[in-house]
Amino acid sequence: MTERLIRTLEIHLGKWVSGETMAKQCGCSRTCISRQIQKLRLEGYPIEASTRKGYRLLRYWDALSIHHIEKNLKAQTITQIHLLDQTDSTNRQCKIFARQKAPEGTLVLTEAQTSGSGRRERSFFSPAHKGIYMSLLLRPACTVQDATLITSAAAVALCHVLRQNYNLQPSIKWVNDVLLQGKKIAGILTEAELEMEANHVSYVILGLGLNVHEKQEEFPEALQSIATSLTAVAPLAYDRNFLISSFINEFFDLYRGLGKRSFMPQYRHYSCCLDRKIQVFPFYGTPYPAYVKGINDQAELMIGKEDGSSCLLNSGEVSIRC
Numbered sequence: 001m002t003e004r005l006i007r008t009l010e011i012h013l014g015k016w017v018s019g020e021t022m023a024k025q026c027g028c029s030r031t032c033i034s035r036q037i038q039k040l041r042l043e044g045y046p047i048e049a050s051t052r053k054g055y056r057l058l059r060y061w062d063a064l065s066i067h068h069i070e071k072n073l074k075a076q077t078i079t080q081i082h083l084l085d086q087t088d089s090t091n092r093q094c095k096i097f098a099r100q101k102a103p104e105g106t107l108v109l110t111e112a113q114t115s116g117s118g119r120r121e122r123s124f125f126s127p128a129h130k131g132i133y134m135s136l137l138l139r140p141a142c143t144v145q146d147a148t149l150i151t152s153a154a155a156v157a158l159c160h161v162l163r164q165n166y167n168l169q170p171s172i173k174w175v176n177d178v179l180l181q182g183k184k185i186a187g188i189l190t191e192a193e194l195e196m197e198a199n200h201v202s203y204v205i206l207g208l209g210l211n212v213h214e215k216q217e218e219f220p221e222a223l224q225s226i227a228t229s230l231t232a233v234a235p236l237a238y239d240r241n242f243l244i245s246s247f248i249n250e251f252f253d254l255y256r257g258l259g260k261r262s263f264m265p266q267y268r269h270y271s272c273c274l275d276r277k278i279q280v281f282p283f284y285g286t287p288y289p290a291y292v293k294g295i296n297d298q299a300e301l302m303i304g305k306e307d308g309s310s311c312l313l314n315s316g317e318v319s320i321r322c
Contacts, residue, residue, distance in 0.1 A: 001026050003083065005036055007067045009047065009057035018054035044129065062213070063129070064109055065241050072245035077252045079105035086128070088115040091191060091207040094135035098193070098203045106137040109244070113209075124187060124209045125223060132210040132240055136248070138255070139203050144194055145298070146259050147201045151176050151190045152299040154206055156263045157250035158186055159270045165246060166236055171272035174301055174318055178210075179272060183228040186210040208247070212238050261297045268295050277321040278303070280313065289321065 004026045008017060019030040026033065037055055041047050046058040066081045080102070087093050090108045092115075097106050113126035113133050126133050140147050155172045162168040162180075171179045178186040189207040194200070211229035219227055230238050254263045268274060273292045280303070281287045293310070294302040301313040 001028060001032075002036060002040070003066055005033065006040070006045075006063065006065060009055065010060065010065075010067075013057055013060065016050065016053040016056045020054075022055070062238070062240055064111060064244075068239075068241035069109075069245045072242060072249075074249050075252065077105055077248060078107050079103045081107045081109065084108070084110040086110060086112045086114065089113055090133050090135035091189060091205050094137050094205045094207075095191070098137050098205065102137055104137060104139040107248075108135045108137075109133070125211075125214075125220060125227070126209065127214065127218065130211070130213045130218075131229070132208065132212060132244060134208050134244060136206045136208075136251075137203060138206060140201055140255075140258065142201065142259055143199050144201055147192060147204055149258055149261065149299055150204055150206055150255070151188050152267050153254040153258060153263055154188050154190070154208065154251055156266050156270065157254055158188075158208070158210070158247055160250045160266075161243065161246045162230075165242075166230070166234065166238075168230075168234060170270065172267065172270045173320070174271065174273050174295075175299065180228060180230070180233045182272075183226060183233075184211075185228055185230060185233070206251075210243065212240055212243070264295070264297050264299070267299060271295060272320065273301065273318065278318040279321055280316060280318055282316040 005022060008022055008025055019033050022033050023030045037047055037049065045061050045063070048056050048058055064083055066083055069081065082093070084093070087110045090110055090113065094106065094108045097108070110133050112128035113124070138150065152175065155176065155178055158178050159170045159172065162170045168180060173179055176188040177184050187209050190204060192204045193202040195202055211227065213231050214229040216224070216228060216232040274295065276292055278290055278292055279287055280290050288305065290303040290305050292301050293304055296302060296312065302310065303313050304310050
């Protein structure tokens with residue numbers, strides 16, 4: 001009902017809509033409309049109320065809206081959207097839908113996460129109404145090897161959106177972080193259920209967390225030097241619904257040709273690791289210094305070690321050494 005109420009106010013932006021009209025459109029009582037309006041005003045919606053005239057939305061408010069997301073999608077890529085006020089983790093919720101046989105293109109969105117996480121179960125700062133917290137269910141008809149490129153394709157898609165629409169200069173830190181001015185603005189967490197004997201992927205959950213409206217001082221102290229947001233770097237008029245639909249459009253363009261790896265030249269272009277000294281943090285073992293010689297078509301780092309040997313890096317994490 002809240003979604004229909006917001007949509008009604010947005011359609012009549014700046015104009016009065018009576019409580020009776022909204023009650024009929026939302027299929028509820030005027031008292032219920034009044035309670036919902038109060039809730040929206042507490043969340044920050046600039047809604048004016050009049051006993052005689054009803055309600056009006058004074059200006060567009062950047063709240064997540066299924067209607068606004070769907071109207072900007074350029075193809076039938078999304079089959080269903082679940083918009084939640086708050087959840088523990090969109091990836092966890094999306095897994096539930098996946099195990100219930102939900103179709104590819106199921107999208108889970110939330111205004112706030114209480115247990116958002118990234119790689120190695122690190123927490124992801126997810127304040128209410130500030131960022132984009134989304135998970136997309138995929139059922140790729142490809143090998144496990146090709147499916148590992150979904151993270152890379154998503155990173156390229158997000159960089160395209162930020163560069164083409166806002167003239168920003170993002171970069172990718174291998175393998176799943178997108179940076180602006182050297183600080184993290186987005187993390188991508190891809191999780192999958194595999195059928196190893198058949199070399200088949202049952203499903204993939206593509207999770208994206210993007211910092212949009214946070215002020216720099218709003219980040220926890222531990223993140224101040226390593227994380228930032230779009231607004232903190234370039235204070236423009238960011239529309240989260242537009243960002244979501246644009247990302248989905250870009251991503252599916254790359255996803256359809258995943259096996260061709262046609263996006264890998266762009267991945268290399270956006271990489272901040274190429275020809276740089278790095279510190280490698282393997283999942284098991286001792287960190288060690290290395291140098292990035294290249295990135296192959298499987299998005300593996302081609303690194304040289306201090307002892308003169310070379311190898312491919314396809315797991316673990318890296319940091320840039322100055």
